[in-house]
Amino acid sequence: MDTSSVRDIFVIGGGINGCGIARDAVGRGFSVFLAEMDDLASGTSSGSTKLIHGGLRYLEFYEFRLVREALMEREVLWKNAPHIIWPMRFVLPYAKGLRPAWLIRLGLFLYDNIGGRKLLPATRTLDMTRDPAGKPLKPLFKKAFEYSDGWVNDARLVALNARDAADRGATIRTRTKVVAARRENGLWAISIEDLRTGETEEVKARLLVNAAGPWVDHVLSGVVGQNNVHNVRLVQGSHIVIAKKFDDPRAYFFQNKDGRIIFAIPYEEEFTLIGTTDQDHPGDPHDVKISDAEIDYLCAAASEYFAVPVKRSDIVWTYSAVRPLYDDGASKAQEATRDYVLKADGGEGTPPLVNAFGGKITTYRRLSESMLEKIEGFLGKRGKPWTSDAPLPGGDFPATGFDAQVAKLKAAYPFLDARIARRLTRLYGTRASVLLGLAKSNADLGRDFGGDLYEAEVRYLVENEWALTAQDVLWRRTKRGLHLSREQVAALDEFMHGISRRHVAAAE
Numbered sequence: 001m002d003t004s005s006v007r008d009i010f011v012i013g014g015g016i017n018g019c020g021i022a023r024d025a026v027g028r029g030f031s032v033f034l035a036e037m038d039d040l041a042s043g044t045s046s047g048s049t050k051l052i053h054g055g056l057r058y059l060e061f062y063e064f065r066l067v068r069e070a071l072m073e074r075e076v077l078w079k080n081a082p083h084i085i086w087p088m089r090f091v092l093p094y095a096k097g098l099r100p101a102w103l104i105r106l107g108l109f110l111y112d113n114i115g116g117r118k119l120l121p122a123t124r125t126l127d128m129t130r131d132p133a134g135k136p137l138k139p140l141f142k143k144a145f146e147y148s149d150g151w152v153n154d155a156r157l158v159a160l161n162a163r164d165a166a167d168r169g170a171t172i173r174t175r176t177k178v179v180a181a182r183r184e185n186g187l188w189a190i191s192i193e194d195l196r197t198g199e200t201e202e203v204k205a206r207l208l209v210n211a212a213g214p215w216v217d218h219v220l221s222g223v224v225g226q227n228n229v230h231n232v233r234l235v236q237g238s239h240i241v242i243a244k245k246f247d248d249p250r251a252y253f254f255q256n257k258d259g260r261i262i263f264a265i266p267y268e269e270e271f272t273l274i275g276t277t278d279q280d281h282p283g284d285p286h287d288v289k290i291s292d293a294e295i296d297y298l299c300a301a302a303s304e305y306f307a308v309p310v311k312r313s314d315i316v317w318t319y320s321a322v323r324p325l326y327d328d329g330a331s332k333a334q335e336a337t338r339d340y341v342l343k344a345d346g347g348e349g350t351p352p353l354v355n356a357f358g359g360k361i362t363t364y365r366r367l368s369e370s371m372l373e374k375i376e377g378f379l380g381k382r383g384k385p386w387t388s389d390a391p392l393p394g395g396d397f398p399a400t401g402f403d404a405q406v407a408k409l410k411a412a413y414p415f416l417d418a419r420i421a422r423r424l425t426r427l428y429g430t431r432a433s434v435l436l437g438l439a440k441s442n443a444d445l446g447r448d449f450g451g452d453l454y455e456a457e458v459r460y461l462v463e464n465e466w467a468l469t470a471q472d473v474l475w476r477r478t479k480r481g482l483h484l485s486r487e488q489v490a491a492l493d494e495f496m497h498g499i500s501r502r503h504v505a506a507a508e
Helices: 016-027 056-061 064-080 101-113 154-167 213-224 292-303 361-379 402-412 418-436 455-464 470-477 486-503
Strands: 007-012 032-035 085-093 124-127 143-152 171-173 176-184 187-194 200-210 232-243 251-255 261-267 271-275 315-326 340-347 350-358
Touching: 007 016, 007 176, 007 361, 016 032, 016 154, 016 361, 032 154, 032 176, 056 064, 056 101, 064 085, 064 101, 064 143, 064 361, 101 143, 154 171, 154 361, 154 470, 176 213, 187 350, 200 213, 200 361, 213 232, 213 315, 213 350, 232 292, 261 292, 271 292, 292 315, 340 361, 350 361, 402 418, 418 455, 455 470, 455 486, 470 486
Parallel strands: 007 032, 007 200, 032 171, 085 251, 200 350
Antiparallel strands: 085 143, 124 143, 176 187, 187 200, 232 271, 232 315, 251 261, 261 271, 315 350, 340 350
8 A cells, every 4th residue: 555645634524623633643753634515614613602711601601621721711812813813801790789899800810810911901990880891781881891802803803824734735625525534444434525626535644633613413324433422522612793883992791690601892993793692592503594583682782881872783794503511401502511522433443533622722733742642552653733922914013012013014005095904914924915016006916895805815825725605805804894885796706706716736
């Protein structure tokens, strides 16, 4: 048998966990092949509340290890991707009859002190009758607590992990479905299908990683052929986006009478993001969309706090995703653990399979390191853990240096509107100059599709980040979909249909 074409690791799933595992593994010297049946981050990883956070409410369920690990990750991730991750202050109004003030103070004390916080500012108490944060809220909220967490452009985090993995030698294939995987002659034989062309091929690998998110059990039953599979609890989380509700740069953490919480967060400069819900999802993860009940719930919950109610007519966009939580038997969806669980079988002559269940975006890097410990137990050690100090593509500037980076880009490309310079730096960091190339004017950027989206950016995303459709560009790589008309979207789709076929393999 020719073993030169055998990969060490085959990863199923192009969400944050799959791409994070692929990046860590290839950086240690393993050969890696990753297959994603749709676009990168097309499932759970683009449908989060987009927070890099410890999970203050998880303290109520005694998830101390998870919270501590997540808190420690906030500044690690911010340092490695300061273009797409940044600090955010959260205002938690005190509401009588809900969680007592002493319990909130205790939780925030732990939050400040168990996670190695260095750059993020500490908790403080606010007088809402004087602080600007009280202005958009009902006057009955007199006191609030303000604490630190982080914000992340979740889908870009996935794309940048994939880009870095590919730059280091991994093969990343999108729109590629794993049809079957069988153990054969001491290796995995994985059959894959290109969903655009219908072409099939077989890839051999020493170890198989199942990081398929909501489809992780489906992979085990339908691809690997295991019976009686039930490892994850699918929980739907939905969000609404409305026109900007407040000018303050801080976000709000609202408690609800049913014990759940929602956030109201500044979003894409002109909007406010409100979410999330928590309800079991019994159907196909592909078919997830916000329900009327969820819309009513989010509007009502936010209206308990805002002086001007949130109405259905305010909504400009909604999104939903299914979180694949490890099924620990919790009675309520919001109580199910957000921790990750890794389970392996095989070894000693049987090709190993390692499954990733659950997890949250904040701890994806730690999950990847834990996965590599499992992998090295089967395949032997290669390189050392390395991702804690390795910037993601475009993130090679100081954590607190974002504004300086914007100024640097503006100086290099004086024709750029300040708003566009800021947006491009937020998405691409130091790689914005690669996108802009030798351009001396907006005309050099090519066709304007609307919403400050030019042909140069679209081509960059096709050639470097596996974007193939208008949806990939507008809702995952950027959020320009909030600004384009239906006709502009159709024009972009037609344009991309023409260029994406020529570049589909270029990003690998």
